[in-house]
Amino acid sequence: MTTQLAPNTQSPGEEVAAQCCSSDPGSVPRRTRGRRVVGLLGRRLLMMIPTVVLVSLGVFAVAAASPFDPLTEHLGDDYQSATASQREAVTQAYGLDGHWFGAWWRWWGDVFSGDAGWSSTQSRPVTDVIVDRLPFTLGMSLLALLFATVIAIVVGALTGMRRGGLLDRVCTGVAAMLAATPPFVVSLVLVSVFAVGLGWLPAAGARRPGDAYTVAGLFTHGVLPCLALTISMIPWLLLTMRAAVVDAAASEAVRGARARGIGGWALLRGHVVPVSVLPTLALLGTRLPELVAGAAIVESVFGWPGLAEALVDSAVALDFSLLAPLAVGSAVLVLIGSAVSDAAAVWIDPRIGLRA
Incomplete structure (x- = not known):
């Protein structure tokens, strides 16, 4: 009986692509990255410029189609007692009678x-x-995102390497519950x-009534809102990291590393995590809208003096002078975050080859 080798059905281009995909990401020079x-x-x-314009x-356009009358919000309690001439004056002063375009x-x-209007x-x-409230939102959101990412990567890596164990079942169940x-x-x-x-921590605000802002006061009042935002960000990141670790642990590269005697933290740190962290970074870019929405809800509940709370207040009160820059700024933040997460993924593994 003779054994015949299967003919090579790959084209030269496919062979090159397979070699590139199987190469070590570290072999790509830093300058190329x-x-x-x-x-x-x-x-x-x-791409951000036309997106922001749209x-x-x-x-x-949505503000113009809203069934609410912004004049009632501008006049407040004086709306019923205001005369027709007063209403007309306010309408002209705020440009409420013109076309939305x-x-x-x-x-x-x-x-x-340089004139963003009057709120x-x-x-x-x-x-x-914006200048006064932006540091509160950025500080809390960035800390929550950092804590959630670190916790998700560490716990997701541990549970993924111990698939089916007690730690995996507990963490997966808690993450699924928190995701819902x-x-x-x-x-x-x-x-x-x-x-x-x-009674360990204050329920709302960023300082005690009548006090000035202090580092200790911001830390004490910011623990609960930061913790709430962190908890809301962890589940999907953790589940994604766990799934990526499970797939990486079953790959041929990791099996080969085990065969060479590599195991424990060396295997996890050198062979599993570098590959598994890429889906988590990609997910960060897609979950940034959730971070913005979560920050708006958390700031409203805790009375945190950030931009997200102002965004909710401006939407409820039809304060479009403040709503427009905050909505556009939120879109810009999401676009920048998505670009940075994709850029980090390309830097870690240039074989991804993102084009847009």
Whole structure:
């Protein structure tokens, strides 16, 4: 009996692609990685411009189609007692009688000239509101995202390497339960337990009434909202990391490493995590809208003086002078975060070859 070798059915291009995909990511020079990352960020920047324009158009179009009358919000309790001439004066002063496209065009002109408008809900210039509240939102959101990412990567790696064990079953079950729990429920539970029940932490705000902002006060008041936002971000990141570790542990590369005597932390750190962390980074870019929405809910529950709380207040009160820049800014933040996460993935493994 003779044994015949199967003919090579791959084309030369497919053979090259297979060799590239099987090569070590570390063999790609840093300069090549840098060029790919810069090219990716440049393309994302070009795509961001029309996206931001469309988002801003959508905000003004939806505002114009809203059944609510912004005049009632501008006048407040004086709406019923205001005369027709007073209502007309307020309407002209805020440009409420014009077409929404003209208001959108004027808004962009004011933004480029450095005048973002006046917030009726905050009774302050929009620029001052953003400058004062932005550090609160960025600080809490970035800390929550960092904590959630670290916890998800560590716990996901441990549970994935011990698939089917007690730790895996417990963590997977808790993550599935938390994934189905809205952020406001998590926030209310934390307030009920740690603020009302135990009295360990304050329930709302970022400082005691009448006190100035201090580092200690911000830390004490920020523990619960940061914890609530962190908990709401962990489940999907953890489950994604666990699934990626399970797949990586069953791959031929990891089996070969085990055959060479590599195991334990060396196997996890050198062969499993570098491959498994890429899906988690990709998920971070797609879950950033959830971070923005979760921050808005958490800040509203805890009375945290951030931009997300101002976004909710401006939407409820039809304060479009503040709503428009906050909505556009949220879209820009999501686009930037998605681009940065993809750029990090390309830097870690240039074989990904993202084009857009």
